[in-house]
Amino acid sequence: MYRLVFTQVLRRFDAEAVHRLTVSALALLARLPLLKRLLHRAYAPHDPALRVSAFGVHFPGPLGLAAGFDKDAVCAEAIAALGFSHVEVGTVTAHGQPGNPRPRLFRRFRERALINRMGFNNAGAHAAARRLRRPRGVPVVVGVNIGKTKVIPESGAAADYVASAKELAPLADYLVVNVSSPNTPGLRDLQAVSLLRPLLTAVKEVCDSTPRRTPLLVKIAPDLADEDVDAVAELAMELGLDGIIATNTTIKHDGERGGLSGRPLKERSLEVLRRLRAKVGDRITLISVGGVEDVDDVWERILAGATLVQAYTGWIYGGPLWASHIHRRLLRRVRRHGLTSITEAIGRTA
Numbered sequence: 001m002y003r004l005v006f007t008q009v010l011r012r013f014d015a016e017a018v019h020r021l022t023v024s025a026l027a028l029l030a031r032l033p034l035l036k037r038l039l040h041r042a043y044a045p046h047d048p049a050l051r052v053s054a055f056g057v058h059f060p061g062p063l064g065l066a067a068g069f070d071k072d073a074v075c076a077e078a079i080a081a082l083g084f085s086h087v088e089v090g091t092v093t094a095h096g097q098p099g100n101p102r103p104r105l106f107r108r109f110r111e112r113a114l115i116n117r118m119g120f121n122n123a124g125a126h127a128a129a130r131r132l133r134r135p136r137g138v139p140v141v142v143g144v145n146i147g148k149t150k151v152i153p154e155s156g157a158a159a160d161y162v163a164s165a166k167e168l169a170p171l172a173d174y175l176v177v178n179v180s181s182p183n184t185p186g187l188r189d190l191q192a193v194s195l196l197r198p199l200l201t202a203v204k205e206v207c208d209s210t211p212r213r214t215p216l217l218v219k220i221a222p223d224l225a226d227e228d229v230d231a232v233a234e235l236a237m238e239l240g241l242d243g244i245i246a247t248n249t250t251i252k253h254d255g256e257r258g259g260l261s262g263r264p265l266k267e268r269s270l271e272v273l274r275r276l277r278a279k280v281g282d283r284i285t286l287i288s289v290g291g292v293e294d295v296d297d298v299w300e301r302i303l304a305g306a307t308l309v310q311a312y313t314g315w316i317y318g319g320p321l322w323a324s325h326i327h328r329r330l331l332r333r334v335r336r337h338g339l340t341s342i343t344e345a346i347g348r349t350a
Helices: 002-008 015-030 033-043 076-081 125-132 154-171 187-191 193-208 226-239 263-280 295-303 313-318 322-336
Strands: 052-054 057-059 063-065 086-092 105-108 113-116 141-146 174-178 216-220 243-246 259-262 285-289 308-311
Touching (some): 015 076, 057 141, 086 125, 125 141, 141 154, 154 174, 174 193, 216 226, 226 263, 259 313, 295 322, 308 313
Parallel strands (some): 063 086, 141 174, 174 216, 216 243, 243 285
Antiparallel strands (some): 052 057, 113 259
């Protein structure tokens, strides 16, 4: 049914307009306690065999929603009620900004992909913090992804990230430093270890000072050269980061300017995951994202060493209950392989 609605109705409308409408509908659902709880009971993962622990945080399942959808932390509970184990909100910047000019979100139906050049459009860290302080009506792990405000020069990047971290780290289950979006000029330059080390060091000081020490992760691009992937992995171990998220969108495509997500990213995202696992083993939590479309993709990422898996484009093409269906199929796979927990599968083919 969803596929029919998508192909016959939704695809005829501007992609960003549909996105805004969907976020508004989910924000409304988040304000309806009874319906939200009923949906959570029906569709969220509850079986103990799917539970995952990472960097001191307990997740009801391995599959979460990647950053980019809920930019302002307005509907995380509703998303969890539809079957995701965790929601990464953002990317949030220290100062609110409108993002890049429209149009800036494009579908590529044949490839089951999206291209975006949104440019971190969000209301800012203070507004996100205000929403994150609200009590959660259903259990949901909320990560917060932070990025650089566009108008801030490279020399002020660390201070800009620190300003966001001070607002958001105390309220997040984990914090992610995003230096890998292709849509903010100069942002990816911060992935160079010489620039990344002082930035991460400064943000980590903030995370370490929160009452329960907020876990800190870094998100990298698929377009990094292999030796640069290795360098980031070594830096993450040196600084004692809690995890690496691999990968963001790619600029290696022939479509509209912007970052490409979805099926075309699958192969490289898996390559980067395997390279990271070979480098860090199980010393750092790895979260795999990019080209995740079905239960086979999630299972493959877990076997390759991912503790958690995230998706975004797969949900857009798969429908509202896509994550719930994936978790149910994962549970069947765990039982078919004679495992007591999905964590027993992590890194089996690494």
